[in-house]
Amino acid sequence: MHIRIINPNTTCAMTETIGAAAEKVAAQGARITATQPESGPVSIESHFDEAISAVGVAEEVLAGERGDDPVDAYVIACFGDPGLLAARELTRAPVIGIAEAAFHVATMISTRFSIVTTLGRTGIIAEHLLESYGFSHHCRRVRAAEIPVLDLEDNPDIAFQRLVEECLRAKEEDNIGAIVLGCGGMADLTDRISEAVGLPIVEGVTAAVKLAEALVGLNLGTSKHGDLAFPRPKPFVGRFESFSHL
Numbered sequence: 001m002h003i004r005i006i007n008p009n010t011t012c013a014m015t016e017t018i019g020a021a022a023e024k025v026a027a028q029g030a031r032i033t034a035t036q037p038e039s040g041p042v043s044i045e046s047h048f049d050e051a052i053s054a055v056g057v058a059e060e061v062l063a064g065e066r067g068d069d070p071v072d073a074y075v076i077a078c079f080g081d082p083g084l085l086a087a088r089e090l091t092r093a094p095v096i097g098i099a100e101a102a103f104h105v106a107t108m109i110s111t112r113f114s115i116v117t118t119l120g121r122t123g124i125i126a127e128h129l130l131e132s133y134g135f136s137h138h139c140r141r142v143r144a145a146e147i148p149v150l151d152l153e154d155n156p157d158i159a160f161q162r163l164v165e166e167c168l169r170a171k172e173e174d175n176i177g178a179i180v181l182g183c184g185g186m187a188d189l190t191d192r193i194s195e196a197v198g199l200p201i202v203e204g205v206t207a208a209v210k211l212a213e214a215l216v217g218l219n220l221g222t223s224k225h226g227d228l229a230f231p232r233p234k235p236f237v238g239r240f241e242s243f244s245h246l
Ligand SMILES: O=C(O)C[C@H]1NC(=O)NC1=O
Pocket: 009, 042, 043, 044, 045, 077, 078, 079, 080, 117, 118, 119, 122, 149, 182, 183, 184, 185
């Protein structure tokens, strides 16, 4: 089984972190390819960043579809799940966003969870996803450690400390059974945070890898009946000309 994990931002170090975390939990025989767009934001911390990164996600799925190494499942490894539905239109394989994966897993081990993400300003993105996926009433609160995304790579000790402090506040105040980590860049912190906080920690990259394995094992992929059918072929002009007649 070949799983293509797409880091929608363009920071190689974070792609490596994500890929290593995925490798650690992947089943025997599952092969992980961790990739990122050639162009786009170095980190995704706003609606604008999300919108721009969605084009790169689509390009990385198309690269997987057109390559000579067949892809059995895709993971979008950004907590905003940028371009998830558009990506699903481009393939028959399962495409799993790490936020959606984390929400599903968290509700299987707890009745209520909180999210701890990076910057407070991106909390609304998680709230929109909770509503869109139908998990709003399961999530007590969307919290932020107030760390820039790239601090996870550039200042890991300070970032870890701030994350643990916010997770401890969530445990103390939110009446929850689990915490969802709100960033693909936190993929390597799960065990350390769980040990420090004393709660089950659900992290989206690893959750998405295991859900991808489950869907492939069930021989289930993205439905091509209805809105996730392949896009109608048409010309694209200008910088998106390569998308013509998909
Ligand atoms: O929205 C966030 O804070 C996290 C999100 N940004 C990013 O570059 N990768 C992510 O998972």
